[in-house]
Amino acid sequence: MPDAPATQPAEPxxxxxEVRALAQLLxxxxxxxxxxxxxxxxxxxxxxxxxxxxxxxxxxxxxxxxITAMRDEPREFWEFYRMRLDGLGAARPNPAHEALARLQAAxxxxxxxxxxxxxxxxxxxxxxxxxxxxxxxxxxxxxxxAELDIEEARARWSSADDAVPRCDCGEVLGPGVVLFGxxxxxxxxxAFELATGAxxxxxxxxxxxxxxxxxxxxxxxxxxxxxxxxTKGRTQFDDVATVRVDARLGDVLPRVADLVLGPVG
Numbered sequence: 001m002p003d004a005p006a007t008q009p010a011e012p013x014x015x016x017x018e019v020r021a022l023a024q025l026l027x028x029x030x031x032x033x034x035x036x037x038x039x040x041x042x043x044x045x046x047x048x049x050x051x052x053x054x055x056x057x058x059x060x061x062x063x064x065x066x067i068t069a070m071r072d073e074p075r076e077f078w079e080f081y082r083m084r085l086d087g088l089g090a091a092r093p094n095p096a097h098e099a100l101a102r103l104q105a106a107x108x109x110x111x112x113x114x115x116x117x118x119x120x121x122x123x124x125x126x127x128x129x130x131x132x133x134x135x136x137x138x139x140x141x142x143x144x145x146a147e148l149d150i151e152e153a154r155a156r157w158s159s160a161d162d163a164v165p166r167c168d169c170g171e172v173l174g175p176g177v178v179l180f181g182x183x184x185x186x187x188x189x190x191a192f193e194l195a196t197g198a199x200x201x202x203x204x205x206x207x208x209x210x211x212x213x214x215x216x217x218x219x220x221x222x223x224x225x226x227x228x229x230x231t232k233g234r235t236q237f238d239d240v241a242t243v244r245v246d247a248r249l250g251d252v253l254p255r256v257a258d259l260v261l262g263p264v265g
Contacts, residue, residue: 013247013251014245014247014251014252014255018243018245018247018252019245019252019255019256019259020259021228021242021243022202022228022230022243022245022252022256023256023259023260025200025202025226025228025242025243026103026108026109026200026256026260027108027260028200029108029198029199029200029226030198030199031110031197031198031199031200032108032109032110032198032199032200032201032202033109033110033111033112033113033194033195033198033200033201033202033220034100034109034111034112034113034201034202034203034204035113035114035115035191035201035202035203035204035206035213035216035217036100036112036113036114036115036116036121036204036205036206037114037115037116037203037204037205037206037207037208037210037213037231038115038116038205038206038207039204039205039206039231039232039249040094040096040097040114040116040120040204040205040249041091041116041118041120041205042205043094043096043205043248043249043250044091044092044093044094044097044118044120045087045090045091046087046088046091046118047087062180063180064076064077064080065080065177065179065180066179066180066181067142067174067179067180067181067182068180068181070142070172070174070179071172074162074164074172075162075163075164078157078163078164078165079163081136081175082154082157084136085136085150085154088118088136091118091120092120092123093120093121093123093124094120094249094250095250095253095254096204096205096248096249096250096252096253096254097120097121097123097124097126098124098125098254099253099254099256099257100112100121100124100126100204100253101121101124101125101126102125102257102261102264103256103257103260103261104125104126104127105125106260106261108260108261109202110194110198111128111129111130111194112126112128112129112130113129113130113132113187113191113194113195113213113216114129114130114131114132115132115133115206115210115213116131116133117131117133117134117135117136117175117177118135118136119135119136119137130187130190130191130194131185131187132178132184132185132187132188132191132213133177133178133184134175134176134177134178134185135176135177136150136175136176136177137149137150137176138150138175138176139152139153139165139173139174139175139176140173140174140175140176141167141169141171141173141174142171142174143167143169143171144167144169144171146167146168146169147176148173150175150176153165153173153175156173184212188212188213191213191216192212192215192216192219195216195217195219195220196219196220196222196223197223198220198223198225199220199223199224199225199226200220200225200226200227200228201216201217201220201221201225201226201227201228202227202228202229202230203217203227203228203229203230203231203235203237203241204229204230204231204249204253205230205231205249206231206235207231207233207235208229208235208236208237209235209236214237217229217237218237221240226242226243227240227241227242227243228241228242228243228244228245229241229243229244229245230245230247230249230252230253231246231249232246232247232248233246234246
């Protein structure tokens with residue numbers, strides 16, 4: 001008989017003490033907020049383009065997702081973003097997104113700040129999400145400032161001879177995200193106001209390596225607040241975190257929400 005196919009070992013679940021410690025942060029908070037990163041989206045099947053695996057056609061993410069590439073190589077630029085958008089179309093919110101939406105709706109979490117551009121927090125029901133790096137759900141003209149739904153941009157590149165979507169003003173459209181070489185939107189200022197006024201920050205699925213976003217939980221800590229970090233792999237702020245959990249968000253956050261709010265149903 002042929003050998004049975006090898007199975008991957010199950011990932012270890014976070015311990016009950018760790019989950020309870022996170023829940024206690026929220027139940028004891030006056031104002032709590034969450035910063036989310038790529039680890040939140042990878043559990044919905046979206047790749048993380050940063051780091052060593054962030055390559056496409058032997059080119060780095062930072063090179064392709066830049067204002068220079070959009071202007072100088074618009075066809076190659078949009079081929080890369082079409083691939084990203086095709087993946088986004090199949091992605092759905094995962095249990096971690098849904099848990100944060102539950103916590104916010106119940107008042108246990110004031111707001112979600114995200115480094116992600118996929119709109120999955122909003123799809124899960126979170127309101128007033130601060131998108132530090134913009135959104136792939138829209139397209140924007142860097143010349144006249146016009147903004148349109150990404151599906152309209154898709155229609156324009158499908159009909160364009162050079163497969164490049166253009167604005168009514170004639171300039172190349174870009175996705176509604178912050179490209180390398182561009183300044184962050186005003187959302188970062190609102191996020192710092194939120195962080196400095198809160199007493200609990202959760203850093204979820206983020207390596208805390210990209211600044212200034214990585215400073216946001218520290219802004220809460222510097223005002224005497226507590227910080228909980230949940231992500232797989234180390235971060236540079238693990239030693240100063242109040243609670244640190246190295247586990248999947250889809251395992252941890254639903255359990256936290258059940259402890260804070262009670263089980264669903």
